[in-house]
Every structure is written in structure tokens, then in C-alpha cells.
Amino acid sequence: MTQTLSNSIAQRDIKFQLHSQTNPRRFEEQGPLVVTRGEGVRVFDSAGKAYIEGMAGLWCATLGFSNERLIAAANAQYHEIAYYHTFFQRTGPGATDLSEKLVELTGMEGGKTYFATSGSEANETMVKLAWIYHTVHGKPAKRKVIARNRGFHGSTIAAASMCGLEFMHREFGLPLPGFLHTLAPYPYREMCEGEDEGAYVERLAEELEQLILSEGPDTVAAFIAEPVYAGGGIIVPPSGYFPRIQDVLNKYDILCLDDEIVCGFGRTGEWFGKDLVGMKPDMMALAKGLSSSYFPISAVVLSPKIYGAVAEFNNQGGAFGHGFTNSGHPVGVAVASEAIKIYEELGMPDHVKKVGKHLRARFEKTAETSLIVGEVRGAGLMLGIEIVKDKTTREPFPASKQVGAMFDRIAYKNGLIARCMGDVLGFAPPLILTEEEADELADIFDKSLKELEGELGV
Ligand SMILES: Cc1ncc(COP(=O)(O)O)c(C=O)c1O
Known part of the structure; x- marks a missing residue:
């Protein structure tokens, strides 16, 4: 997010806006992610970088970010x-x-x-x-x-x-x-x-x-x-x-x-x-x-x-x-x-069942070999992945490590907006997601998880 600091929107935003569910002091240092445009399941920041919006904003943009109808x-x-x-x-x-x-x-x-x-x-x-x-x-x-x-x-x-x-x-x-x-x-x-x-x-x-x-x-x-x-x-x-x-x-x-x-x-x-x-x-x-x-x-x-x-x-x-x-x-x-x-x-519910099943299968495949995915759960296109230190005992990482936030940071860098809830990685993408887009999301997830494992030294 620091790339946006030179942008005057970022500077003025730090000066004038109070943000929901945001740490004020950290925000003053890091500034905002300035989102300027949306297209289908993607949003774009002020530098033109694209992100798959894996949370449909706040679980809400079910039809994506640019539905003409x-x-x-x-x-x-x-x-x-x-x-x-x-x-x-x-x-x-x-x-x-x-x-x-x-x-x-x-x-x-x-x-x-x-x-x-x-x-x-x-x-x-x-x-x-x-x-x-x-x-x-x-x-x-x-x-x-x-x-x-x-x-x-x-x-x-x-x-x-x-x-x-x-x-x-x-x-x-x-x-x-x-x-x-x-x-x-x-x-x-x-x-x-x-x-x-x-x-x-x-x-x-x-x-x-x-x-x-x-x-x-x-x-x-x-x-x-x-x-x-x-x-x-x-x-x-x-x-x-x-x-x-x-x-x-x-x-x-x-x-x-x-x-x-x-x-x-x-x-x-x-x-x-x-x-x-x-x-x-x-x-x-x-x-x-x-x-x-x-x-x-x-x-x-x-x-x-x-x-x-x-x-x-x-x-x-x-x-x-x-x-x-x-x-x-x-x-x-x-x-x-x-x-x-x-x-x-x-036929949205059926579409969600189908694409949700596909995305979940990808997450579950990753979970088989990852040492830190404790559980993949959810329904439809509302999926959670709980990260743990030990899959057998379900021992979590120390809270101070903030592994969920680490993942979010890595995923951002890789072009995916996810949303951690503690050590649960959340995905609730727009419901119009296609199987191809689900694969793209899952590919970025896999890459980001590997990087997270690297940072954690597992
Ligand atoms: C389950 C649930 N209920 C209620 C709300 C509150 O909705 P609003 O922010 O529109 O007041 C939210 C917002 O995320 C929610 O997730």
C-alpha cells in the first residue's frame, strides 16, 4: 500500500478521513489502498494494478463491480x-x-x-x-x-x-x-x-x-x-x-x-x-x-x-x-x-453451488499437502481456511504472529484481496465468479500460501 503515499489522494486521505476497522496510527504510516475502478470480479488501484476481489468488497458486490444492468x-x-x-x-x-x-x-x-x-x-x-x-x-x-x-x-x-x-x-x-x-x-x-x-x-x-x-x-x-x-x-x-x-x-x-x-x-x-x-x-x-x-x-x-x-x-x-x-x-x-x-x-444458487464446489476442491487439494491448513470449511462461495501451527493438535500460531494478516499482505502483493479473521482466511468473492476465475483465485492463493509458509519457516 505504501506505493500510494506519493499520491495526493493518499496524503489527503491520511489527513482527513477516519476509516472503519482500521488502526489509526498504522494507517498514518501506511496510507490507504486507493481503489479507482472495478471490472467484473476485479478492482484496480490507483497505480493500475488489478486484484481479484476475493471478498466482493464486504461480502456484498455479488454481481461484481461493473454490472451494466x-x-x-x-x-x-x-x-x-x-x-x-x-x-x-x-x-x-x-x-x-x-x-x-x-x-x-x-x-x-x-x-x-x-x-x-x-x-x-x-x-x-x-x-x-x-x-x-x-x-x-x-x-x-x-x-x-x-x-x-x-x-x-x-x-x-x-x-x-x-x-x-x-x-x-x-x-x-x-x-x-x-x-x-x-x-x-x-x-x-x-x-x-x-x-x-x-x-x-x-x-x-x-x-x-x-x-x-x-x-x-x-x-x-x-x-x-x-x-x-x-x-x-x-x-x-x-x-x-x-x-x-x-x-x-x-x-x-x-x-x-x-x-x-x-x-x-x-x-x-x-x-x-x-x-x-x-x-x-x-x-x-x-x-x-x-x-x-x-x-x-x-x-x-x-x-x-x-x-x-x-x-x-x-x-x-x-x-x-x-x-x-x-x-x-x-x-x-x-x-x-x-x-x-x-x-x-x-440460477444463482446453483451457479454458486457449482463454482463454490470447484473452489473448495482446489483449497482442499492444497490443504492435503500444506502443513499449516487446519481446516477448509464453509458453504457455496463463502469459504474459510483456518491456519494452524500443528495440524494434528490444531495448535494455533501465537496470536502475536498475526499469520492471517501476513497472508493478506502477501495476497495483496500477488493481486488477490482476501480477508483474514484472526487466523481464518476468508473468501467470499462475487457470486458471478466463473470456474476459470476460481482457478485464478486458487492459483494466487497457492502461491501466497507457499510464500507465507516460507516466511513462517515451515
Ligand atoms: C452478518 C452481518 N450482519 C450485519 C451487518 C451490518 O451491516 P451494515 O454494515 O450494512 O450495517 C454485517 C456487515 O458486514 C454482517 O456481516
């Missing part, structure tokens, strides 16, 4: 009406069409769609809706939310409180009271010796039940989870996990909130992650792939019983006291509708 859809909508809102009984045809489409696509029969702008807003909206639901059902004390260790749900205050990652809490004195965390399903690291998957799932369900009982079931409103962990290390739960967890939730009248912000729209090889893992949510939060992030738009799809509660709460004439200026923005809904049309035309 999405650009045209935005452009056409800007010419119709460049802004309007969905407060006070108003809508545009696009918001109506998309709300219908999302109810149909998610299988939330009889449900409704609520629009917001970001993933964090969608997740917080689900929490507020859960509070209304329980209040209407005579249980206003049901306020607490149980999330899971390692989960990521966003950066606004309640969404960050639901994250199960220390780095989202430590600067801010979070989580807020009433936001609790239960164990992560993380078989590679946390299944005990001699424990099979069934027993592991049972232990996780028992731990959840104990937490509910110790807090008081009448104080717990909802449970939130990503079907497959994204930022927490790309982890697929053991089979039977969600159905068993759901038994516990049902027993204590606790709503199930599904954070599909990364998993939705084909990322896992299914339309939605819930279908991969057998989750039956009361509400779903959608963002990122909803519009391939060509416009900031998110949505909550809610089941009829949740809508019924909102209507009932306001049956004396009050208005649902919630909303974002850009909820149902006409350009956002136009782009999202076009994105969904493209997913349908391409």
Missing part, C-alpha cells in the same frame, strides 16, 4: 424520480413490487417487507419489532436479546451489542444491558474430545436453555443468529443445530431473528442461509446481496404474527413509530429488483 436500472430510476419515501402511507411502484417479491422469495407466507438502509438498521428493526410483539401478547418484560459468541450484526449501538466479538465492544462499554451471548457452534475448535456432533448440539442447546432460565424466560424476547457465521470465521453449524435450538426458543416463546445479511441471495448455494441450516425464523434481515450493494438498501421480512402485533398495538390510531429517511428509496428498490431478476436468470 444494475447501473442502467439506477440511471433509469433517477430519471423517473430521484428520491421519495415510504412514510405516511406513501410508496412508489418499485417499493411495492420489491416488497411482494421478497415475501415470495423468502417463503414468509402472509408476511410483509419493511425497508431500511443498512444491515445494522435492519437488525435493530427486528429487535424493536420483537419488543412490540411481546408487549402486545401481554409480556412487556420480554426485552432481552440472546446473540451468540463470534456473531457479527453491525455497528449501531444495539447491533454492536448483539455482536459476539470483543473488538466491537471494547472501545464503547458495550454490550448494552439486556444483550446476552451464548456459545458459538464451532466444531473445529469447541467440540470436546469424544463428543460426537449430536452430543455437541445437545450441549449447545442446554447451555442456551440454562442462560434463558438464569435470566428468566419472561425477560427474553429474541434470539439472533447468522445461519452461517461470516465475520466470526466462516463457520457452518453442525447439522441439527438450528432445529434443536429452535425447540428451546419455542419452549420459552422466544422469537428467532435470522441475520441473512451475508448469507442471503445465493451466497451459501441456497437462496437463503436458513434453507441450508434448517432455521425457521420469525423475521429475516436482508442487505448486501439485496442490491449487490450498488445502492445502500436493506429490508426486514416479517412473519404475519409480527405484523399482526404492530397493527394491534396501533389499533387506537397510533402510527408505527419507526422509519428511516431512505427506507424504500426508489433507486435502491429499482437496483434490488434488477439484481434479483439477474439472480433468477442466472
Whole structure:
């Protein structure tokens, strides 16, 4: 990245911009990677160097970085009406069409769609809706939310409180009271010796039940989870996990909130992650792939019983006291509708299954001979590779070595943007990736891993 320091954008950026999830002092020394252009699955920096974007930006540019149909859809909508809102009984045809489409696509029969702008807003909206639901059902004390260790749900205050990652809490004195965390399903690291998957799932369900009982079931409103962990290390739960967890939730009248912000729209090889893992949510939060992030738009799809509660709460004439200026923005809904049309035309979930299988097979082949690949895991085009010091004992490298960050640095140099989560190397490329591009990605991965092994002296 230092090559960009002579660039005045880099110098001015150091002077003026505060960056998300970036160490300020390191940034002052190293400066930004200035990304100027995108084409298909690639982005280009200010020096003209190309990178395969192995993370689709932030798991979001599902249709790559230059989709002409999405650009045209935005452009056409800007010419119709460049802004309007969905407060006070108003809508545009696009918001109506998309709300219908999302109810149909998610299988939330009889449900409704609520629009917001970001993933964090969608997740917080689900929490507020859960509070209304329980209040209407005579249980206003049901306020607490149980999330899971390692989960990521966003950066606004309640969404960050639901994250199960220390780095989202430590600067801010979070989580807020009433936001609790239960164990992560993380078989590679946390299944005990001699424990099979069934027993592991049972232990996780028992731990959840104990937490509910110790807090008081009448104080717990909802449970939130990503079907497959994204930022927490790309982890697929053991089979039977969600159905068993759901038994516990049902027993204590606790709503199930599904954070599909990364998993939705084909990322896992299914339309939605819930279908991969057998989750039956009361509400779903959608963002990122909803519009391939060509416009900031998110949505909550809610089941009829949740809508019924909102209507009932306001049956004396009050208005649902919630909303974002850009909820149902006409350009956002136009782009999202076009994105969904493209997913349908391409048969995106099946394409992802096929290319994901191909990429995974390449990673697994490398894992056979590498001394430091402990596990290759994931679903569809959401793949994680856990680096370890010892494959047999699964001993990690000392955290101070930052092997994940070492890999990212080497991969950058070789023209691949990856994303380490600790010592897990993450890959979530644009879903339009072809098998040839997957091979290219895997070739750069192999080369970078060899260089990493060289630096580590293994
Ligand atoms: C699973 C998940 N949920 C929620 C969010 C938050 O979305 P946003 O940054 O749009 O608020 C993210 C962002 O990466 C995410 O990965």
C-alpha cells in the first residue's frame, strides 16, 4: 500500500478521513489502498494494478463491480424520480413490487417487507419489532436479546451489542444491558474430545436453555443468529443445530431473528442461509446481496404474527413509530429488483453451488499437502481456511504472529484481496465468479500460501 503515499489522494486521505476497522496510527504510516475502478470480479488501484476481489468488497458486490444492468436500472430510476419515501402511507411502484417479491422469495407466507438502509438498521428493526410483539401478547418484560459468541450484526449501538466479538465492544462499554451471548457452534475448535456432533448440539442447546432460565424466560424476547457465521470465521453449524435450538426458543416463546445479511441471495448455494441450516425464523434481515450493494438498501421480512402485533398495538390510531429517511428509496428498490431478476436468470444458487464446489476442491487439494491448513470449511462461495501451527493438535500460531494478516499482505502483493479473521482466511468473492476465475483465485492463493509458509519457516 505504501506505493500510494506519493499520491495526493493518499496524503489527503491520511489527513482527513477516519476509516472503519482500521488502526489509526498504522494507517498514518501506511496510507490507504486507493481503489479507482472495478471490472467484473476485479478492482484496480490507483497505480493500475488489478486484484481479484476475493471478498466482493464486504461480502456484498455479488454481481461484481461493473454490472451494466444494475447501473442502467439506477440511471433509469433517477430519471423517473430521484428520491421519495415510504412514510405516511406513501410508496412508489418499485417499493411495492420489491416488497411482494421478497415475501415470495423468502417463503414468509402472509408476511410483509419493511425497508431500511443498512444491515445494522435492519437488525435493530427486528429487535424493536420483537419488543412490540411481546408487549402486545401481554409480556412487556420480554426485552432481552440472546446473540451468540463470534456473531457479527453491525455497528449501531444495539447491533454492536448483539455482536459476539470483543473488538466491537471494547472501545464503547458495550454490550448494552439486556444483550446476552451464548456459545458459538464451532466444531473445529469447541467440540470436546469424544463428543460426537449430536452430543455437541445437545450441549449447545442446554447451555442456551440454562442462560434463558438464569435470566428468566419472561425477560427474553429474541434470539439472533447468522445461519452461517461470516465475520466470526466462516463457520457452518453442525447439522441439527438450528432445529434443536429452535425447540428451546419455542419452549420459552422466544422469537428467532435470522441475520441473512451475508448469507442471503445465493451466497451459501441456497437462496437463503436458513434453507441450508434448517432455521425457521420469525423475521429475516436482508442487505448486501439485496442490491449487490450498488445502492445502500436493506429490508426486514416479517412473519404475519409480527405484523399482526404492530397493527394491534396501533389499533387506537397510533402510527408505527419507526422509519428511516431512505427506507424504500426508489433507486435502491429499482437496483434490488434488477439484481434479483439477474439472480433468477442466472440460477444463482446453483451457479454458486457449482463454482463454490470447484473452489473448495482446489483449497482442499492444497490443504492435503500444506502443513499449516487446519481446516477448509464453509458453504457455496463463502469459504474459510483456518491456519494452524500443528495440524494434528490444531495448535494455533501465537496470536502475536498475526499469520492471517501476513497472508493478506502477501495476497495483496500477488493481486488477490482476501480477508483474514484472526487466523481464518476468508473468501467470499462475487457470486458471478466463473470456474476459470476460481482457478485464478486458487492459483494466487497457492502461491501466497507457499510464500507465507516460507516466511513462517515451515
Ligand atoms: C452478518 C452481518 N450482519 C450485519 C451487518 C451490518 O451491516 P451494515 O454494515 O450494512 O450495517 C454485517 C456487515 O458486514 C454482517 O456481516
